[in-house]
Amino acid sequence: MGFRLTGILALVAAFLGLLILLWDGDEDTTRARLEQARRAFRFDPARVDRLFIEAGDLAIECRREGRQWHLVRPIAARADPVAIERLLGALQELPRGDILLPPRRADDAYAPYGLDAPRARISIIEGSTTNRILIGRRTPLGDGVYVRQSEHAGLARLDSSLLDLLPASADVLRDRSLLSGVPAAIERLDIRGPAGYIQLARDDQGGWRMFLPFTARADSAALAALIEKLLACSAVQFIQDAARDLSPYGLDSRSAVIAVINTDSGDGSQMLSFGDPLPGDPALVYARLQGENTIYAVPLEVRQALLVRPDDLRDRHIPGLDPDSIQSVRAEEGEAVLEFQRGSNGLWQIVAPVSLAAETDAIEQLLRSWTDVRIASFETDPPPDAPPFTRTLRILPRDSMAAPVVLRLGAQPADSAAARIAIEGESSIAIATPALLLDFPLEPLHYRSREILSIPADDIAGLRIVSGAQTVQAGRDPANGQWTPDAPWIDGLLAALSPLRAESLLSAEDAARFDAGFDAPFLT
Template sequence: MNWRTTLILAVIALAGFAYFRFFEMKRPSTEEARRLAQNVVNFDRNKVDGIVIKNGDQQIEIRRRDNKWRLETPIKDQADAAIVENLLSDLENWQKEGTIAAKEIDADKSKLAEYGLNNPKLKLKLLGRDRPPEILFGKDAALEGRMYVRFQNSKQTFLARQSVKKDIDKKPEEFRDRKLTDLTTAQVRRMTLKTPAGEMELEKKSDHWDILKPLRARADDQKVGDLISQITTAQIQQFVADDRGDLRPYGLAEPRGSITLYDLEPKKGQKVELGESIKVFGQEAKGQTLQIGSVPEKEKDQIYARFTPRGAVYTLPKKIEEILNTKPADLRDYHLVRIDTNILDRITIDAPGKGKAVLARKDGNWTIATRNNAPVDSGAVRRLIDTLQNERVTRFVEDVASNLSQYGLDKPQIQLTFSSFASENTAETKAGEQPFAGIAFGRAEGDNLYARLADEPFVVTVRRSLLNQISPDPLQWQELSIFKFKP
């Protein structure tokens, strides 16, 4: 065999392999081909970007935009994704249970009318690439739960289950999403709440919420999350009207209050202004505002509401109006201090005239820096951190302390400082100790003790017994084992 023959055979072999690879492997198996042949309609749901339902004179159009389903006709609103996806699933699994050939239909001109397929009232069209022909829905068959269907471009008629008909034979309102918003609680980064008592503004930084107005304070993450989830999980009871008309009948011309949620997370270095919207470098991200109106005369367990992103008036469960009773004190964080243990390297306990202990962490172990890095009882340090993180304020005494000596905080009896530590300069931090939280404890009054955080203006009270767990004596923190024996 010469080289030319060998080359020709190699080319033929490669061509055969390529054909098998790109054509034969893409062909459905015998079982798959049998299943596809039995389907009423075959399509790729990922290529479907719209659905048109004609029901007599009424037309419903649903479009997929930014991976979300929206009603476009006869009303504009967000569609119930679960209903749309269920329709597509039923279409994918819709099987033929009988076939009447086109020849048989042509032989008897009355057949189409008999099956209700001559000029049917109900039609379904999928929009998108490689879309199938429009599907026409005829009469119910004598066999229970079955009906006649055909494609617009063919007289061939199929007997199939009524599942798809039940999915589409609905009023436009039934395709509307009853979930108020597609925002999740975790996506919300900023919130404003306007009530008869005033305005509140909160912002989430990293993993924690802060109150910005009417005072700057830490917020309780759980309570803020619960408040937001009342909106993000709210279910619409009734679709009342669009919001372009007279809103006075619903108490929404001058709402009793409102809550606005923002899901934009500003990036470092970006300028952010908060008003009716958030502006970032010329871009604008409008918040989602829910306005609370009056109670309907007939449905006393509901309340009128307007949700601006959807441009409509709804009724929601009356319970949602409870958000208007929210006060700053309801959302404040009653935990004494937040300690970021991921960056905690040093704890300084300083009691003027009594002693000072500096606990330092290195390579995962705690030592006493003020006693030549003697080993520390790590369990005791963990208990201290846990105690402080779980300690709750018993009372907020003053939001702005004007006279610290009144509380013994001008000369605290003991101070705690929590710091990170870097051995050398980096792009993010400077070398040395960097305090990130501090607590000063003043005088005791009854069972309470006055306290104040270094970066907050408030004076609070905590349990007096808390001091029993904070010793400035380095010996109290030293590891109990004096000798370590080798086996």
């Protein structure tokens, strides 16, 4: 009996679950139908591949090819996908107004509504399905407009906001952006202007380098800002389509400025030319995109941003000076040498001229001070009486794939606070300030660890203290750790020795300068 009741209850539960599922599914279907019913037009904007708009003398045809919209009429041009999607979305969301009964059967049945000669026609094509919308005159109160779909005999009264969606000209739907791509995808930038030619490209690590008019590292931040300005450049006006003669716009003269960008994506090479200012609006200049015969008006500030000197795009940082990325540094000046390197535990070690534990804080402070060094200017042609380079720095990065940085440094006669730096791989001499890379001392004692003695107190098994003729000895019982004899000063002494740090260090040469020398040890 119990098994039968359990089975009946299980069947009832399953049946109720099925009813709930069907109810929810039916409710979702009903909700979708109601949502569709409230809309004036039924189409899926994502599936539309052609759009026709006719209003008076204006006839616009747009066609989607892949993911890109194009204008076909009245001119062949790129279309703005955002503007078209916004138009289709607004049409789809128009609420359905009052439905009027089909007019009486007569030749002029739609004339009272202005639908015998519609003020506008919209054709929305999805594959083989065409949705034709006819727009008539306004309603008597002016707050609505009569609309009919050509396949239906009835008509509807919709909100007059439908009229605001109709583009006043084809320019409303034209794509105003000129260059495509994102800054991170740009691999090369060429700038041609009245002052000459600048060529820049990314290196294997993604950084920017200048290759013309000379080879040098480029300022990645400055390049990023310039590229962003280029990509954001858009047409303010459409001046002339199918232009054949470029001379009236200053686009074929030596004063023209040309930017060429290359991407690692499918956008390929793109060239944008900037010409003369507009006679009536000097804040705008003429522009033309390679492969198009349309003349645009764009902001003057974009053209001005391209009129840069090569030095303005050079990196003003000394390479390899990021403290966190340095593995080792070797400095040589005459016979003096100093080399320190980072251990696997993150602590620094002096390895030349002697092997010593380094004071990590001193090394870190030195490296952080180097980040303040900036290149103030460059020497393309060093003067014949330039002083020699007296110091060489070799900086090895922590990244094993990165090349070492080699710097040769010398004094700058005109400014004692600056240094001349020859960066290996670059053709120009950098004048950098302050002269920290040239002035820091190579004496290893400046960077030696101040920790003279560090023995854990629990590891000490015995003490022997000599002061003059007096000797004191104490031993620790390994079983219980007690000292014999038990003296209260032992713990204090051990604390002072763990660790024992020096306040300063003197070299043997410095110590020899003291006439009196050092006193005999008081305590050993």
